[in-house]
Amino acid sequence: MIKEIQNIFRLFFILFSGAAITVACESEPDELGMQFFQNGTAQGTEESFDVVAYNVYNNDALEADNDKLSEATLGAFDEPNFGMQKSSYVTQVRLSSYDPDFGANAVVDSVVLQMKPLYQTATDSVVTKTYEDYIHPDNIAAKKVVTSYPIKKYGKAKRNFTINVHEVTDFLYSTETNFYSNQQVNTGTLLGTKSFDGFIRSIKITKDSDNSELFSRDAGLRIPLDKEFFQSKIIDKKGSFELKDVASFIRYFRGLKLSVVENDGYIFSFNPNELSAIIYYKYDKTENSTTTRTQGNYTLDLGSSNVHFNQIQYNRSNTFVNHVPSTPNTSGDAKLFLQGMGGPGAEVVIPDAIIAKLKNLYKNEKAGLLSAKIRLYSDEVLWNNSYAKPETFATLVKTIGTDNTTTFSFFPDKDIFAFSGVYKMVNAVDLNKNPAYYDIGITQFIKNIVEKEEANKPITINVGSFQTSSTTGGLLGTDYTTKAYAPQRIVLVGTDPSLDANPNPSNTKYAQLKVIYSKK
Incomplete structure (x- = not known):
């Protein structure tokens, strides 16, 4: 009985640690939770899946007036x-x-x-x-x-x-x-x-x-x-x-x-x-x-x-014009051009086939999702310069209503894990290196889709950060960001169509969903 209680406690800790994995400064701590998969308690598996990532041209404009300009x-x-x-x-x-x-x-x-x-x-x-x-x-x-x-x-x-x-x-x-x-x-x-x-x-x-x-x-x-x-x-x-x-x-x-x-x-x-x-x-x-x-x-x-x-x-360059379509290419773009102060952002969509596979793991193989994150790499060729890379992004869940109105919301992870002090929406790694990469923590977002049959929705990404209350430190809301005055920009690797047609297992530096799950 005592051993069973210990195993339950360990499993709870794993679930909690899985969320914490998304905030680590390096990729190595992803393996930190593996110490709890001992004595046959659970089997941990890390797997990567291709996602669809594409540019969203914002018409080179955004609201930039009194309400938006802290700077x-x-x-x-x-x-x-x-x-x-x-x-x-x-x-x-x-x-x-x-x-x-x-x-x-x-x-x-x-x-x-x-x-x-x-x-x-x-x-x-x-x-x-x-x-x-x-x-x-x-x-x-x-x-x-x-x-x-x-x-x-x-x-x-x-x-x-x-x-x-x-x-x-x-x-x-x-x-x-x-x-x-x-x-x-x-x-x-x-x-x-x-x-x-x-x-x-x-x-x-x-x-x-x-x-x-x-x-x-x-x-x-x-x-x-x-x-x-x-x-x-x-x-x-x-x-x-x-x-x-x-x-x-x-x-x-x-x-x-x-x-x-x-x-x-x-x-x-x-x-x-x-x-x-x-x-x-x-x-x-x-x-x-x-x-x-x-x-x-x-x-x-x-x-x-x-x-x-x-x-x-x-005054846009030819490189920009050739890579950023005015209408989103929802089948995926090879390069993602993200720029603050009204420049383009990006969206990431997890293919339904991947969601189906995760649901099968959960329902039929009794797998528990411990960690999920979107990983995006900076482009080693186009963005090989000394300009400061963005330290974070403003990332949200996009919902299109039945009347075609669009609304945005925070990931459910914000509320689930914020109390613990370990949740971080975006984790930037190796910003002084080429390439750098960004992990967007979406564990609870994926769990809700897989376990609660919630809708699979696009993830929007823009240069900037969310503003916080000076008294509580909490996020003020989805509309309160630094996008209007964040001058940074970066080119990321998106969904390269050639990789889909001719898979190259050695090349993993493109947009991916990375998950860790366990089976008893």
Whole structure:
């Protein structure tokens, strides 16, 4: 009796370990559970099956507005597999307060747009220059320290970009409006331009005599804008109806567009809510019958209350056009082209014949499924480069309803195993090697099909990850992903038709379902 209880416990542990297998960092731990198949308790078998994998062309567009952009992107990157991808940023402008009073005889000194790209903070990446003999403009002996931080980027390591800021002439409506990445806007006046070397800098100036701080500025990118434009557009309109309320102002000053001139380099990210434009001006201030010119500043609101979106353009390469059909080839594609920010994704379908074989193992041979995963390899020839590979994918189960509506859901594995802390939707292995591979854990998904007669549904795969709650750490939902601003891309090996026609047992680096099952 005791031995039977021990065997039941071991079998339960095997079932649990089978799910954990899908999250291991290497393939070897797949054999870890084999230690429990001892003393005749169970026989473990690992088997691989071909699956159908094909590209899903997303029309080079996705929703890329307020609801989707925790980060915004800017830049351009061109490489031979996918071609050029270029990202611009469009935002409304609002006043920080309405019917503002800038004082008497206000004259603009300068206008600066400030943004903070995501940047590296590792000590070996940061460059600090100290100017010991610096003289402050107020003729004070001081020390100036300039610290340079390289921004985080995807693409080519070195590239100077010319960043332009234009006035938007189209009305952008409200935040209730959905904007997609292929949205075009008309622009007017060029308001500013900046040559950007890929570094943002902080500045700190301290007085020599007592080390007190005279000036400090956090790391960021500052783009000077046309002061005459803002003089006439904002300052000189004091008291006018255009500045009285939000509705009037967003129809009067409709927005800004940030873009790069160049078509190749890299793509970088920034927090759209940290974007601002500051007007520095002087005005007459009268006290005790004495009038003096006084410095003032006014911040224009470019944050979350405004409509904002990424505008993404493509110039596709011949390699891409030859491999990615506009309509899914549901019989399978040899290569899978996955790209974030509106590029293509993929779908994987497990053939019904394979499902039938697994059902036969379960019903007639009393086999228990311990582990199931989809394995996808990076293409050794087309994707042999130094670009960072995606660390994960946004993977979902696709359901087509009787009315032809499409919905997406998480794998049932998420709920079954999340409590244990061992479930990981996608496990990336050997990302710094060629090839790398990805395992998508679908154990419970397959068990439900085999044991509960649930429908066999396609698995969708896109570059990006799912967003989590800052309080609970749980997934927010299927619609909350980083797809809109994930710049990574990769070419994977799909279903090669030649392998089906002429099987080559030595070549196993194509899309497969890998399962481990046991028989008593």
